[in-house]
Amino acid sequence: MNVENGIHDAHYFVPHPSRWPIVGSIGLFSLAMGAAFSMNGFVAGQWGLLFGALVIIWMLFGWFGDVVRESVAGSYGQQVDHSFRWGMSWFIFSEVMFFAAFFGALFYTRVLSVPEIGGTGFTNRLLWEGFSAHWPFATGPETTAYHTMEADGIPAINTMILLTSGATLTLAHWGLVAGNRTKLTLGLLATVLLGTLFLCFQAYEYHHAWTEMALTLNSGAYGATFYMLTGFHGMHVLVGTIMLTVMLVRVLRGHFSAEHHFGFEAAAWYWHFVDVVWLLLFVFVYVL
Template identity: 50%
Template sequence: MTTGQMARAAEAPYYYVPPHSIYPIRGSLSMLATLLGAALWVNDFTVGPYLCIAGIISMLVTLYGWFGDAIGESEGGLNSKRIDVSYRWSMTWFIFSEVMFFSAFFGALWYTREVSTPWLSTLDSQTLLWPGFAGTWPNLGPAGTIAPFKTVSPFWLPTINTALLLSSAAAVTVAHHALRAANRSRTIFWLGLGILLGFAFVACQAYEYHEAYTELNLRFTSGAFGALFFMLTGFHGFHVIIGATVLSVIWWRVVRGDFTATHHFGFEGAAWYWHFVDVVWLGLYVFVYWM
């Protein structure tokens, strides 16, 4: 963006309204195809995998075009301060929705461990429902219906992953300060390092899953513990992949020179999301691996 464009964007008295777009309906149809395909896939319908993959590809193409238009509007000087505020509030509410999403799973973990498991081990419950049920966490279910498994120890892989993710967050913060100081080379280096550490986290988690399945016999079907473990860590890993991918796009935009010391909300929004992912992992590390 040129200085003149930035000045026009800052002084624009209007609220820019973009033209009609096909992307919202295309994104909705892509999500429908993905979810429907996934449902058919898990129920062994032949068309399921193809529909799910087609929906994912369609969504990626949609996002590429949609975000490309948004970037073009920003670089074209069309976004006033009101648009900037709108983007910030939108990102804030999006992260809030993600907080609620993970809160539901943390709540399920707490309820299962602290409420339902002790209740099922009471004398009345054992008499009426499952005699001999042990109120320990984790457990093998009523009457030993679940295959024996072991839990994942916090040492050493989850602890290494914690160090990787926190180091990545620190690198992104250093990159942000470098960008605000108009030091593009320093921004490129530290942001690139943060991205590499994020993908290293994903690789370590993939190895952890392999070890859980092959060595510990811990699977998604391993009762409430197995289901909650893989839902929480799996969704978090998915968010790490999304966050690292977004940061990779931001890194390329920094290399291309899209951002300035005073005009870089794209960077800030990605950094907010990345720090949210870090905080969620700290909760997982404590409540899933240690407790």
């Protein structure tokens, strides 16, 4: 129990038994089985993937809907708020470690692996004789020619888009704290639109790179690391945009106040994390 200056938090909210964990388990199991069947050529696998995806979507709407209703009803006290904050903090930390692993893979590939395989010693003759260790054109004898991505153009534009989205989200937060619903709504709407625009530019960039620059997942270590890092980041931008869209809908329905708005804060934390990751990506993938 939280005790501060002799004042006790009223209670710690314990939710009623929920069906959503078992529903989510069924959805994940269906996705896993569907993926396994699909990779082995069974037509039923596609139906399993579809069923699993629909169940997961249903679970997300239902479970988060329950949480929203409980929050709006005032069921959550200060202790629950602290639990949510710690939970979101640890989740973002896990995402930091997730991307740290991929940046580590990029560092290992560029600094250690490629030079070693491309050397003149035993490793080169044993693993890949004829390998060219000149980054970003670290290729073998069977790799087709490709072009690398430049920092100017769409990557620079997307950098400005995400930096601007961070500013508009901060303005929306200031509006929420100040009780200015118009500033909150417009700032949040601008952030959602900027996130959507980022995804559209990235989709165009991928299409251009794949069809006109011959840059694919088979384009040596450069192609693999490029799509791995930017692809996972794009997925996180999509998730963040969905989260902010949900926050916008809640704002339009009158949710959140200057004192109670952790749902908004959690989405904002996640979005700022996505911004920082992109800055690192822009430097280490596009510039260097």
